[in-house]
Amino acid sequence: MTERVVIIGADATGMAAASQARRMKSAAELEIVVFERGHFTSYSACGIPYWVGGDVDSRDDLIARTPAEHRARDIDLRLRTEVVELDVPGRRVLVRELDGGGETWWGYDKLVLATGATPIRPPMPGIDAAGVHGVQTLDDGQALIDTLDTLDAKAERSAVVVGAGYIGVEIAEALINRGYRVTMLTRSSQPMSTLDPDMGELIRKAMEGMGIRVVTDAEVTAVHTGDDGRARSVATSDAEYPADVVVLGIGVRPATDLAAAAGLPLGPHGGLVTDLAMRVRGHENIWAGGDCVEVLDLVSGSLRHIPLGTHANKHGQIIGSGVGGDYATFPGVVGTAVSKVCDLEVARTGLLEKDAREAGLQYVTVTIESTSRSGYYPGAALMTVKMLAERRTGRVLGVQIVGREGAGKRIDIAAVALTARMTADQMIALDLGYAPPFSPVWDPVLVAARKAAMAVRKDQFVR
Amino acid sequence: MTERVVIIGADATGMAAASQARRMKSAAELEIVVFERGHFTSYSACGIPYWVGGDVDSRDDLIARTPAEHRARDIDLRLRTEVVELDVPGRRVLVRELDGGGETWWGYDKLVLATGATPIRPPMPGIDAAGVHGVQTLDDGQALIDTLDTLDAKAERSAVVVGAGYIGVEIAEALINRGYRVTMLTRSSQPMSTLDPDMGELIRKAMEGMGIRVVTDAEVTAVHTGDDGRARSVATSDAEYPADVVVLGIGVRPATDLAAAAGLPLGPHGGLVTDLAMRVRGHENIWAGGDCVEVLDLVSGSLRHIPLGTHANKHGQIIGSGVGGDYATFPGVVGTAVSKVCDLEVARTGLLEKDAREAGLQYVTVTIESTSRSGYYPGAALMTVKMLAERRTGRVLGVQIVGREGAGKRIDIAAVALTARMTADQMIALDLGYAPPFSPVWDPVLVAARKAAMAVRKDQFVR
Known part of the structure; x- marks a missing residue:
């Protein structure tokens, strides 16, 4: 018998889930129906600022896969359709055709919520004005x-x-x-x-x-x-x-009004709460992912809402595997992000000071300046690295980097180290890529680790 | 009573050891004598090709710290002096002044061997010719x-x-x-x-x-x-x-003739064998580090000779701590290196296929192509990532990357993951920095991990 999965939302999570499920199940085994309120699918929202600024030529460049491409793979994709009600016990959704055409109930065997996030619009005079x-x-x-x-x-x-x-x-x-x-x-x-x-x-x-x-x-x-x-x-x-x-x-908030009205569990930030396989807690046949869910922060142990395309894609992949009958999990995040401001690269991973305090963690902080390349190599540029390490244990809790070319992606060193729950002392010993065009002999992240390890030791002594 | 440490070699390891020891002990507590055969101290040998090519203006740019700077910190640095004999039971070294002045025995309480490496010159006609x-x-x-x-x-x-x-x-x-x-x-x-x-x-x-x-x-x-x-x-x-x-x-070989003549333990590659605190095995008061030692390869479990400035500096720091009475260790390497050829960035970490075979490890390999940035972002360039993962366990054994700008230092992601003994599956879940100017939604290293995890699963099934 053909099963039907209904997917709500056709951006990163929804379409990654659809594609992955289709890789695993034929159209005879699994009918995949996707409802999308907007006009587009599978696009990079993160790319919008660059399109506005002119670095990216056209809207189409931001679209990874068009509706036609999805449909060619036996995915029943319906644009300009909004799911206005979810009936969990009845396993059905009420779908409205936005360009006229009324409302219809669609039954499902499996459901994927990929409704994304809604920009926060503070209620104030003029907020809805043109411009x-x-x-x-x-x-x-x-x-x-x-x-x-x-x-x-x-x-x-x-x-x-x-x-x-x-x-x-x-x-x-x-x-x-x-x-x-x-x-x-x-x-x-x-x-x-x-x-x-x-x-x-x-x-x-x-x-x-x-x-x-x-x-x-x-x-x-x-x-x-x-x-x-x-x-x-x-x-x-x-x-x-x-x-x-x-x-x-x-900023944005999780778009979970539909789910909330249906009684699905929401977390402290208003996002859906899932298990590690991205199934909505308590619901064997409902998955959720992307900007509408909360994720486990592996450093603080608490739930966070982190709307980011890279997580949304992973969630979709994992959900698609689950829908298709395979096994995959999303263990959580460490809170990595990178961005560019003018010619500055800006990156962070793990906890800020306020996050650490909120989690009940005590810490030392250090901030160092170093260069992206060996000081004598052309193009060597200053960067600032701040590191938080836990008191007593020395576990690295967070790293922030601001610098020029070559600074931003260095955050990945710390992101992996945080995932592995390394201490500052363990980080000092890391065998990172060194050559004059790429790094000083001590990579800036290691310089920070060295100083953090010293601060942890000094702290042991003092208190 | 004032102790004396004698350090042989005044490049990265020797001078880092001297500096670190001096930070911990005053001149009244510890006399630091350094013998160096050449004219220079603390320079970046890795920078020589860039000096030859004109990217670096002058020789002095490659010198991190001059003899005068070291001497100002109460380090008795003697250039153009060669240690020609080491008397371990007598705790003394025979020192020859290369610019005339004869030979003298110097006693030591502690000894640091930082003699570096010697370029291999194949014995053939003309090898010593001018030019x-x-x-x-x-x-x-x-x-x-x-x-x-x-x-x-x-x-x-x-x-x-x-x-x-x-x-x-x-x-x-x-x-x-x-x-x-x-x-x-x-x-x-x-x-x-x-x-x-x-x-x-x-x-x-x-x-x-x-x-x-x-x-x-x-x-x-x-x-x-x-x-x-x-x-x-x-x-x-x-x-x-x-x-x-x-x-x-x-290539080079460890410069260990002096140590060998004194009966100190050498490993399979002719380098000195040390414990984790960089003390020569079996000798409480002799340390060695840098290009003249062998290091533990954490992936294969065997000893390797890896002459590289970044290790040499770390060794020096650790040795200086030990000489100064503190505690620090060098746990080993994963074999990371990065380089630039024309506009290609080239990097590797962990084991090559031949290394893995030699270590008795069986593996699957995958090779993928992806881009350094989101495909639509200006400057996105192709890179090739190859990954080795162990059969059965899926543990990542090695990664090689060749690509253009932004490719090389991505090796650090894998270097940290190898240190943490992650599997390809664990790597897929890594929370790496994502934004269009820095990475596609799936970082190329994660794309490789995903494919490697699949190859490991397929291999389970087949055999």
Whole structure:
């Protein structure tokens, strides 16, 4: 008998799951139906800032696989269809055709929730005005680019970016490259609140050096509009900033309204809670993954919400294996991320100081400066590495890196070491690639480990 | 009472040991005497090819710390002095002043052997002719550059590089950049025998693309000289190659004649054998490190000789701690190395196929191609990753990477994973830094791990 899997959402997780399940089961064994609210499939949302900034030529470049390609593999993909209700005991979903056509119940044997995340839009006057954009989906990106295209003719044009996470910072850079006067507003004490404030300070300097105005500790209160109903400025409790266009990069929350209404279990951040095989806890035949779930943080032992394409893809792969009858698990994350701001590379893995405190961990911190290559080799550039190590045990809890070319992906050294629960002392001994064009004799990450190991020892002695 | 440590050799290991010991003990507690045969201290031998090629301006750039700087820290550093005899029971060394001044016995309480390695010079006619150079020491590098400077006036000038390891390949590139017609001769079936032949083939193509003539399976039989006694050509059993200058990059052997004569224990590769704290086995008060020792290969469990500045520095640090009364160990290596050939980055860690066979390990191999960045991001470049994983257990045994910018240091991911004895399956789950300018959604190393895990499973099934 043919089983049916219904997949809700056709981006990274949903389509990776569909593809993997199809690799394992023929159309005679498994019918795969995918419902997607938007117009696109399998695209790189992470690439949107680069498309806006012009580094990526066209929207199509961001699409890894088109609907036609999926359909050619016996995947019944339905765009512009929204699942509006989930009936878990009845094993069925209510599907609405967004471009007219009414609603229909679809039964399922297996269900995959890949509904992604929703950009946070703070409820304030003017938030829905024309010229105010999110950058979460390709549709969002297209709308922003359409707005920018109409504004390009203006000699003096201003933009406000609200929020200073990865997306906010990347968009700010994209907009300055397009000739806007850019103001970035953030509630945090420094941009890039995915770093500790002392490291975020380095980002602020780089952004200001590029001509971006960075306003921290800013509480946005309203978007003011002109007579045409379009955004004109953004107000905070202290001031007002001109804005022909406003981009919201405040962050996202898991899109789990549907799941919540159906009584599925949500975690502390509003994401679905799954087991290690990405099955929704307590439900043998429902899987969930990507931006709508919470993941286990292997360093702190707690659940986190980390919307990131690389996890979404892995989840999809694992879910597809499970749906297809095979076995695979997602053990958890260590919280690695890397980004580029101007010519700075910014990376982190593990816990920030505040994360560690929240987890009940006590730690020492060290910060070092070193170079990406041997000091005498052309192109050697400074980088700053901060490391947190646990008191007593010396276990490395987190690493943050800010530097120029060659700095960012060094975070992977720490990411693997954190996964293996290495101590700073163990890291010192790591046999990393060395040659003058690639690293000083002591890789900067090892310099930090050496100093962290010393700080741990000193701490033993003092207290 | 003041103790005396005698250190033989003033490059990375010797001077790192001296510095670290001095950090821990005052001059009143510990007298530190260093004997060095050459003219220089603490220099980067790995940087010599870049100095020859002009990427590094001057010899002084390669010197991390001058004799004067060391002496200012109460280190009694004596250049141009050679230790010619070691009397272990008598705890003394016989020291010859090379620029005249006779021989003197020096007693020691502690001894550090940091005598480095000696370039292999195959015994053949003409090997000692003018114009034949090694590139092991700064003195060697200076001599080569002096020769090149005199040849620069010649319109047509040819060079032969014998050996195709890292140094040979780097020097070949340096010489072609200086306008030489370069032939590289190697006994191996491919250049870069630190890689498997299938990966070495990629290096050969890159070198040939640069105009370097690569002759493999070549047995060098003689250097022919002109009437002036200078090198003119290099003969193999099959042919003869014009050579105004000949550079030997055949490799090095541990410089352990002194230690051997004193009855200290040598390993299978002729290097000193130490315990984990870098003390020569069986000798409480004698340490050895750097290019003159053998190190434990953590993957195969056997001893290897790996002359590399980064290990030498670590050894020095550990020895200095031991000499100073503290505790530190060097657990071993996984065999990581990285290099640059033209615009190719070349890296390896762990075992080659032949190493694995020699260690009695059975394995599967996979080779994948992927890109350094998201495919749509500017500058995304192809890279090839080869992975060996053990049959049955799936433990990753080795990784080799050849690619362009951003490829080389990715080897560190595998180096840490090998240290943690991860399986290919465990590697798939690694939380590595992802953003379009830095990586595809699946990092190339993870793509290889995924394929390797599949190969391991397939192998279980078949046999």
